[in-house]
Amino acid sequence: xxxxxxxxxxxxxxxxxxxxxxxxxxxxxxxxxxxxxxxxxxxxxxxxxxxxxxxxxxxxxxxDAQAGSRHLDLAARYLRAEGHGFYTIGSAGHEADAAVGAAxxxxxxxxxxxxxxxxxxxxxAQVPGSQPLRDVLLGLVGASDEPIAGGRHKVFGHHDLxxxxxxxxxxxxxxxxxxxxxxxxxxxKLGVPSPxxxxxxTVASFGDASASHSTATGAINAACRxxxxxxxxxxxxxxxxxxxxxxxRTPDGWVAAAYSGxxxxxxxxxxxxxxxxxxxxxxxxxxxxxxxxxxxxxxxxLVRFLGHAGSDAEVSYRSQAEIxxxxxxxxxxxxxxxxxxxxxxxxxxxxxxYEAIRVQVRTIADEAVTHRGLASRAEVTGPLAPxxxxxxxxxxxxxxxxxxxxxxxxxxxxxxxxxxxxxxTINRGLADALATYPELLVFGxxxxxxxxxxGVTRGLARRFGVGRVFDTLLDEQxxxxxxxxxxxxxxxxxxxxxxxxxxxxxxDQLRGEAASLQFFSSGQYRNPMVVRVAGLAYQKGxxxxxxxxxxxxxxxxxPGLVVAVPARAGDAxxxxxxxxxxxxxxxxxxxxxxxxxxxxxxxxHQPGDGAWLAPYSGPERWPGEHVPIGRGRSYGRGTDLxxxxxxxxxxxxxxxxxxxxxxxxxxxxxxLRWLAPLPAEQLLAEAELTGRVLIVDETRxxxxxxxxxxxxxxDAGFRGTIARVTSADSFIPLGDAAAxxxxxxxxxxxxxxxxxxxxxx
Ligand SMILES: Cc1ncc(C[n+]2csc(CCOP(=O)(O)OP(=O)(O)O)c2C)c(N)n1
Ligand SMILES: [Mg+2]
Numbered sequence: 001x002x003x004x005x006x007x008x009x010x011x012x013x014x015x016x017x018x019x020x021x022x023x024x025x026x027x028x029x030x031x032x033x034x035x036x037x038x039x040x041x042x043x044x045x046x047x048x049x050x051x052x053x054x055x056x057x058x059x060x061x062x063x064d065a066q067a068g069s070r071h072l073d074l075a076a077r078y079l080r081a082e083g084h085g086f087y088t089i090g091s092a093g094h095e096a097d098a099a100v101g102a103a104x105x106x107x108x109x110x111x112x113x114x115x116x117x118x119x120x121x122x123x124x125a126q127v128p129g130s131q132p133l134r135d136v137l138l139g140l141v142g143a144s145d146e147p148i149a150g151g152r153h154k155v156f157g158h159h160d161l162x163x164x165x166x167x168x169x170x171x172x173x174x175x176x177x178x179x180x181x182x183x184x185x186x187x188x189k190l191g192v193p194s195p196x197x198x199x200x201x202t203v204a205s206f207g208d209a210s211a212s213h214s215t216a217t218g219a220i221n222a223a224c225r226x227x228x229x230x231x232x233x234x235x236x237x238x239x240x241x242x243x244x245x246x247x248x249r250t251p252d253g254w255v256a257a258a259y260s261g262x263x264x265x266x267x268x269x270x271x272x273x274x275x276x277x278x279x280x281x282x283x284x285x286x287x288x289x290x291x292x293x294x295x296x297x298x299x300x301x302l303v304r305f306l307g308h309a310g311s312d313a314e315v316s317y318r319s320q321a322e323i324x325x326x327x328x329x330x331x332x333x334x335x336x337x338x339x340x341x342x343x344x345x346x347x348x349x350x351x352x353x354y355e356a357i358r359v360q361v362r363t364i365a366d367e368a369v370t371h372r373g374l375a376s377r378a379e380v381t382g383p384l385a386p387x388x389x390x391x392x393x394x395x396x397x398x399x400x401x402x403x404x405x406x407x408x409x410x411x412x413x414x415x416x417x418x419x420x421x422x423x424x425t426i427n428r429g430l431a432d433a434l435a436t437y438p439e440l441l442v443f444g445x446x447x448x449x450x451x452x453x454x455g456v457t458r459g460l461a462r463r464f465g466v467g468r469v470f471d472t473l474l475d476e477q478x479x480x481x482x483x484x485x486x487x488x489x490x491x492x493x494x495x496x497x498x499x500x501x502x503x504x505x506x507x508d509q510l511r512g513e514a515a516s517l518q519f520f521s522s523g524q525y526r527n528p529m530v531v532r533v534a535g536l537a538y539q540k541g542x543x544x545x546x547x548x549x550x551x552x553x554x555x556x557x558x559p560g561l562v563v564a565v566p567a568r569a570g571d572a573x574x575x576x577x578x579x580x581x582x583x584x585x586x587x588x589x590x591x592x593x594x595x596x597x598x599x600x601x602x603x604x605h606q607p608g609d610g611a612w613l614a615p616y617s618g619p620e621r622w623p624g625e626h627v628p629i630g631r632g633r634s635y636g637r638g639t640d641l642x643x644x645x646x647x648x649x650x651x652x653x654x655x656x657x658x659x660x661x662x663x664x665x666x667x668x669x670x671x672l673r674w675l676a677p678l679p680a681e682q683l684l685a686e687a688e689l690t691g692r693v694l695i696v697d698e699t700r701x702x703x704x705x706x707x708x709x710x711x712x713x714x715d716a717g718f719r720g721t722i723a724r725v726t727s728a729d730s731f732i733p734l735g736d737a738a739a740x741x742x743x744x745x746x747x748x749x750x751x752x753x754x755x756x757x758x759x760x761x
Contacts, residue, residue, distance in 0.1 A: 052276035066095035069117035071361040084369040087154035088310030091117035093303040096272030096331040098122040103282035111173040112156040113205040143371035150522040159524040170210040174219035177204035179485015181235035192439040194490035205238040209245020222478035227264035232293035242304035247317040272302035273334040383523035385560030395581035399619035400435035408435040419613035423599035425569040429576040442469045444496030476506035487527040500535025501549035514589045526587025530579045538597035548732040553703040562590040563676040567650035570614035574627045632679040638666030645696035646672040684716040691720035701726040
């Protein structure tokens with residue numbers, strides 16, 4: 001006899017337990033019960049006969065959502081076995097979360113755990129025209145017409161259901177969830193159109209092991225701290241606790257112990273095998289969050305059936321007795337029991353309903369396998385990072401209304417202020433941006449009252465108000481999470497990361513969340529965002545590794561991410577406008593990397609020459625000064641040597657070029673300005689004009705920018721000579737010792753002479 005599979009066993013156990021339920025009395029025929037999606041909204045219903053807030057119709061609707069989810073899990077297994085399906089992590093045992101879906105409004109933004117299938121179905125049941133079984137089945141087979149990820153991932157998401165798709169990095173959605181909860185009220189307060197109603201609440205579900213991940217603890221801490229401060233934080237955190245993270249047990253009682261006594265976080269809990277208790281707890285928690293605009297933690301105690309995924313043999317780490325004991329806690333059975341005990345359906349009718357849903361799922365699955373998957377590289381990458389350069393150019397050239405500029409600057413319009421430093425220019429550029437985009441927010445550590453560690457945001461909070469320019473807690477992950485939440489809420493976030501070295505502890509929020517959102521939602525959700533990062537090296541006086549970080553390869557590696565590095569005042573404002581316009585028009589995620597050492601630099605060649613200052617241009621000059629993404633700047637007309645550089649390398653290279661020119665060489669300098677995407681065509685043209693390229697790269701030799709520049713030149717077929725000078729493969733030490741590892745002008749000079757064939761001096 002063939003061995004029974006875990007899914008067959010689960011199916012069999014459920015059916016036999018329902019068959020054994022004692023029937024109650026004469027019952028209405030199944031067909032007299034309303035279909036799930038015709039049910040009135042939860043909040044309009046009177047209390048039901050079960051002695052809970054759950055009505056009879058809702059109880060049956062819960063069962064339908066739960067049974068639908070269960071059959072999707074079973075389908076995932078046979079689709080996999082038949083070679084059609086790609087994903088077997090299921091929701092079986094977690095179906096109690098249907099009660100949470102039913103207790104919320106379909107307009108409440110939701111970020112769902114990969115086991116929240118029954119929530120998804122319960123939410124869809126509230127939105128006419130939804131086809132949640134089909135949505136999930138198309139996801140399982142990787143169909144290109146799956147409604148959210150288009151075959152790029154199996155994920156719960158649907159734009160019309162306000163379900164924002166996640167990646168598979170556990171807990172990484174929670175900083176965004178906190179950001180959305182914050183942004184609901186902020187958008188309403190600023191009068192900015194938002195996809196979320198002003199009284200919406202955000203719901204985010206996650207597992208018990210995820211609850212201990214530092215991303216979760218950081219995000220939950222940020223939510224509590226924000227609420228503790230008295231700011232709105234309408235966030236419902238739903239911990240779907242099955243006691244396991246794959247094979248690792250969460251200590252008994254840990255989730256309750258860790259989260260039941262947190263300041264500013266109301267704790268609710270329910271046993272997942274009791275649907276009425278789950279619904280009551282969910283309804284109470286949702287009502288609390290909605291009314292108080294404060295966060296709550298809903299702890300659902302659940303079981304996990306069928307192992308972690310199809311490939312996981314849980315018998316290797318759980319006893320048969322332990323696995324068997326879980327069947328009694330099946331949420332689907334709990335709902336069946338309630339329905340039968342309340343006299344709503346007989347056991348046979350429950351089974352009839354369960355079997356009807358099985359057939360429905362099989363029919364849709366049979367059709368789903370005929371859908372095609374993604375067929376080409378272009379189709380896969382299509383939504384990754386859309387670019388509309390003409391619209392971006394037009395938007396970048398558009399200033400705020402004169403009245404908004406007048407109130408931003410008073411009678412001190414920056415174009416009348418004379419030459420400015422890089423820092424002052426970025427400050428004026430941000431003020432102009434705040435005047436141009438009413439939805440723009442500037443935030444980060446110390447950006448508000450103090451005006452930034454280097455004064456770059458000085459005066460902005462005073463002029464634009466703390467609703468738009470504000471200090472955050474000291475947590476880069478939460479700062480980026482706020483940006484992620486704001487971006488999907490109609491706002492244009494400009495978060496600041498105080499130093500490049502401190503981006504690294506949070507960069508998954510950029511890589512895994514921000515940059516992947518359009519990809520995994522087929523462009524239906526986007527994360528417009530311009531992250532300002534003070535960085536790079538050569539800081540005088542205040543040195544050390546953390547204030548002198550030159551690691552940018554982790555940013556260049558992120559698909560679709562734009563990395564801008566303005567080296568001088570004259571470039572900073574147009575490049576900032578381009579980034580903001582790209583975020584606005586295309587949802588582009590931009591990193592605006594500001595070289596700290598150049599913030600207050602005034603001179604280039606000799607003290608007092610003021611050559612690193614530039615006047616700020618008024619709006620009439622913006623169209624002519626537009627800098628498209630990926631367009632570098634060329635200096636000089638030399639035909640002997642091209643110095644390719646960026647950031648601090650630009651002034652260093654210009655000085656070297658001038659000295660070499662005095663000695664008879666024609667040297668041109670090309671500032672890349674954009675590290676991603678690199679200005680490939682221009683780079684080749686600049687290289688070919690001399691036939692000799694020296695890459696002047698202040699980042700490290702390994703993994704640094706020079707590697708990308710060499711690759712671009714080689715790929716483009718450049719036949720001339722290429723050499724490079726870089727900083728050392730080292731962290732940067734304190735004080736004057738930094739000079740031993742950072743690229744120096746003397747090294748540039750010597751390498752240039754070698755390339756020119758000049759004798760060593
Ligand atoms: C950051 C991260 N580390 C590791 C994994 C691999 N992984 C996937 S699910 C999982 C266990 C999660 O357990 P829990 O949060 O309790 O959710 P459950 O699967 O039990 O519902 C792990 C370790 C991951 N997806 N993300
Ligand atoms: Mg778990």
